[in-house]
């Protein structure tokens with residue numbers, strides 16, 4: 001049985017859900033042919049903890065937010081990310097911190113430090129992928145490690161790997177979808193009569209929203225995801241700033257009610273399309289979809305993406321687009337990809 005040592009960078013909703021799965025379900029991983037051992041954790045609130053023999057996850061998960069790793073063997077109050085990423089005995093760095101939509105930091109640096117130290121990276125963080133994806137993949141390849149980021153788009157629902165591996169023989173012409181769980185949840189709750197602020201508060205409580213929910217409501221989260229899909233699947237080479245973006249912040253309860261009365265539902269739609277001249281254009285905007293549209297029935301934090309292909313026409317995938325456990329599963333699928341690579345099942 002292979003054992004992978006993990007360093008968890010960020011100990012918020014997603015990485016705590018992963019730690020809970022590792023604590024509670026070793027059998028799930030044993031069935032996959034490996035064991036996961038967390039040897040380091042860093043977090044702005046808790047500080048840093050490095051224990052090469054494996055951290056007692058039950059103990060750290062029981063620590064209330066506001067307490068500190070200081071006082072534990074290998075613990076300190078400070079989030080010593082660079083030192084932990086470079087020097088802890090981790091094989092895989094699990095990056096689940098904050099993302100700045102402007103420069104992707106601090107996550108870009110976290111990923112770069114790990115890859116340059118010869119450690120695999122699995123991440124749910126969109127910033128590094130959308131803003132520096134090509135550069136980081138090149139660093140990974142030259143260091144003989146993997147940079148995996150399935151959860152950067154649509155949480156645990158397979159999109160990126162599915163499109164690369166299973167749809168790889170098709171020509172993809174466009175991608176269009178509902179790519180933000182929070183805004184879709186919020187629009188649904190507004191249909192049920194809630195105000196915008198109250199609906200956002202619910203989405204935060206459920207673990208769907210970004211640390212700054214204006215990224216969800218204002219469209220910048222979807223802008224990053226559309227840029228990732230355009231670059232990964234349509235070979236676009238675009239920057240998120242190239243994606244014309246309008247969020248749902250100006251959609252009022254009255255707009256929602258009026259649309260419902262017309263048999264329509266407001267949805268925040270992200271789209272990237274290859275034009276006849278070969279250029280790729282991408283846009284994020286709210287659209288009042290008629291009830292018969294395939295995306296109109298996608299409710300709650302569920303997301304859906306439709307690929308326009310040459311041989312199959314439209315291929316649509318839907319599933320959870322946000323949520324702590326759902327997103328932790330994306331990290332597990334990335335670790336499976338690392339394991340396949342390490343065992344030689346997949347060539348770099």
Ligand SMILES: NC(=O)C1=CN([C@@H]2O[C@H](COP(=O)(O)OP(=O)(O)OC[C@H]3O[C@@H](n4cnc5c(N)ncnc54)[C@H](OP(=O)(O)O)[C@@H]3O)[C@@H](O)[C@H]2O)C=CC1
Nearest residue numbers: 010011012013014043044045096097098124125322323327
């Ligand atoms: N939740 C979801 O449904 C999904 C999330 N994602 C992405 O996954 C990542 C994690 O999400 P989630 O767990 O929900 O977010 P949380 O805000 O719950 O957790 C992030 C954690 O990282 C900590 N943190 C922030 N900056 C740093 C830093 N520089 N060094 C160390 N720790 C840091 C935060 O501390 P503090 O709170 O003190 O700032 C917090 O504890 C995000 O990038 C998000 O966009 C992707 C898909 C779905």
Ligand SMILES: N[C@@H](CC=O)C(=O)O
Nearest residue numbers: 180181182209210322
């Ligand atoms: N805040 C995001 C989480 C996943 O990326 C969302 O609501 O979709």
